[in-house]
Amino acid sequence: MTNETVHEVAGQAHEQIAFMSPENTLVLLTWAVFFGLLIILNKFAWKPILAGLDQREEAIRQSVEKAEQIQREYEQLNQKRQQILDESYAQAKEIVAEARKGAQNAARVIEEKTKEETQIMIENAQREIQATVQRAREDLRKESVDLAIQLAGKLIEKNLDEKDHQKLVDDLVRKI
Amino acid sequence: MVFDFQNHIVHHMQNSYYWQLPFLPPVALPAPLTLHALMVIFAFFFLLILFCFFYKKNLPVPTGITNLLEAVVVFVRDDIAITSLGEKDGRRMTPLFCTFFFFILTLNVLGLIPLFATATSNVNVTGALAMVTFSFMVFGAIYKNGFKAFLRVLVPSGVPFPVLFLVVPLEFMGLFIRTFALMIRLFANMLGGHITIAVLIGLGVLFFGVITVPVVALVLMIYLIEVLIAFIQAYVFTLLSAMIIGQTYHPDH
Numbered sequence: 521m522t523n524e525t526v527h528e529v530a531g532q533a534h535e536q537i538a539f540m541s542p543e544n545t546l547v548l549l550t551w552a553v554f555f556g557l558l559i560i561l562n563k564f565a566w567k568p569i570l571a572g573l574d575q576r577e578e579a580i581r582q583s584v585e586k587a588e589q590i591q592r593e594y595e596q597l598n599q600k601r602q603q604i605l606d607e608s609y610a611q612a613k614e615i616v617a618e619a620r621k622g623a624q625n626a627a628r629v630i631e632e633k634t635k636e637e638t639q640i641m642i643e644n645a646q647r648e649i650q651a652t653v654q655r656a657r658e659d660l661r662k663e664s665v666d667l668a669i670q671l672a673g674k675l676i677e678k679n680l681d682e683k684d685h686q687k688l689v690d691d692l693v694r695k696i
Numbered sequence: 697m698v699f700d701f702q703n704h705i706v707h708h709m710q711n712s713y714y715w716q717l718p719f720l721p722p723v724a725l726p727a728p729l730t731l732h733a734l735m736v737i738f739a740f741f742f743l744l745i746l747f748c749f750f751y752k753k754n755l756p757v758p759t760g761i762t763n764l765l766e767a768v769v770v771f772v773r774d775d776i777a778i779t780s781l782g783e784k785d786g787r788r789m790t791p792l793f794c795t796f797f798f799f800i801l802t803l804n805v806l807g808l809i810p811l812f813a814t815a816t817s818n819v820n821v822t823g824a825l826a827m828v829t830f831s832f833m834v835f836g837a838i839y840k841n842g843f844k845a846f847l848r849v850l851v852p853s854g855v856p857f858p859v860l861f862l863v864v865p866l867e868f869m870g871l872f873i874r875t876f877a878l879m880i881r882l883f884a885n886m887l888g889g890h891i892t893i894a895v896l897i898g899l900g901v902l903f904f905g906v907i908t909v910p911v912v913a914l915v916l917m918i919y920l921i922e923v924l925i926a927f928i929q930a931y932v933f934t935l936l937s938a939m940i941i942g943q944t945y946h947p948d949h
Contacts (some may be wrong), residue, residue, distance in 0.1 A: 537710060537712060537713070537730060538710075539706055539709065539710055542734075542820060543711065543730065543818070543820045544729040545730070545733065546730060546732060546736070546818065546824075547821075547823065547824040548824075549733050549736055550736055550815075550820070550821045550825065551824050551826035551827075553736050553740045553799075554799060554824070554825065554828060555828075556740065557744075557795050557799055558741060558791065558792060558795045559742055560744065561743065561744075561747055561791070561794070561795060561798075562791045562795075564747065564748055565747035565748070565751060565794075566769070566791035566794050566795075567791070568753050569751070569753070569765070570769070570773065570787070570790060570791075572753060572766075573770060573773075573877070579919070589889060622779070633876065679937075687933070693912040
């Protein structure tokens with residue numbers, strides 16, 4: 521902008537209002553606008569904003585309190601959970617110990633019983649063996665006698681009658 | 697033709713019945729509308745649109761512009777209103793200070809946008825706003841505490857009787873001086889920045905005949921400072937209003 525053009529522009533506005541002169545219209549307009557703004561904005565802006573802010577502050581305060589309460593409850597629950605867990609561990613340990621003890625007892629009982637049964641079976645078997653041996657001996661003896669009679673008969677070459685035969689057998693048996 | 701330096705600066709600051717647009721003849725505003733009045737009306741509609749259409753009330757998690765506006769409202773409520781007036785009065789008067797802050801900020805920032813003017817660099821606008829503060833400071837306090845209690849603002853307790861002859865007039869004058877200071881502070885700050893920019897451009901033109909790059913760089917820096925000042929002055933006006941209203945609402949503190 522040159523010297524001349526600035527001057528030109530300055531000169532164009534013919535009707536200037538003297539600097540710092542009182543302007544009643546402007547004062548009244550400022551008041552009107554200020555109070556108009558105060559009333560309108562109070563209704564549509566300041567009150568809702570301030571109420572909203574208070575509400576939000578209250579909501580935040582409540583949220584923080586609630587969060588703290590939840591934190592406390594969580595800690596309590598956690599403590600309780602830990603306690604229950606500890607108790608459960610202890611109980612489980614106890615149960616396992618008891619079960620182990622029970623099993624050991626049962627095993628001992630079974631072992632003893634088995635031993636007893638085995639002993640009985642052995643004894644039975646021994647008795648049976650003895651009986652069998654006895655019976656075998658008697659059979660052997662009878663067989664031996666019969667054999668001896670037959671041998672003796674053949675040796676004396678004499679047929680004995682039934683009566684003599686019986687007498688002879690009885691005598692031999694008595695002698696043996 | 698000699699460059700009229702003073703006229704150039706004053707013209708830039710003055711209120712007028714014309715709206716200067718580039719490449720166009722000045723648009724004549726219908727009486728009694730002036731350029732600064734037009735800016736005040738722009739600010740009115742801008743704030744209405746901003747808060748009624750862009751602000752989303754029912755967002756559970758505010759984002760974007762809603763979040764920004766809420767952050768500012770919370771700042772005004774907690775760090776300006778409640779700090780100066782206490783919990784109960786502070787909350788009740790937050791709408792007033794929010795309106796002060798956003799209205800002044802909008803007028804300040806409007807002035808930084810090319811083609812627009814700074815209404816807060818007009819003493820009538822800042823004076824009107826300061827008078828709002830004054831009315832709350834005096835009539836609001838009388839309405840709240842009663843006239844007797846308001847007199848305690850002028851007659852502080854615990855002051856020896858002879859000293860009261862000095863203190864009472866000073867306190868009485870203080871009410872007006874504080875309001876006057878409020879008016880001048882905003883007006884002068886907003887005017888000062890613009891004068892600086894106008895002077896720098898004017899000097900550039902005066903010495904070099906054209907606008908040069910260093911001048912533009914310098915002006916840009918001042919402009920950025922002005923953006924900061926626009927926010928600071930809106931904050932300062934609101935904070936000081938809250939403080940002086942707080943002083944008369946709670947004279948014992």
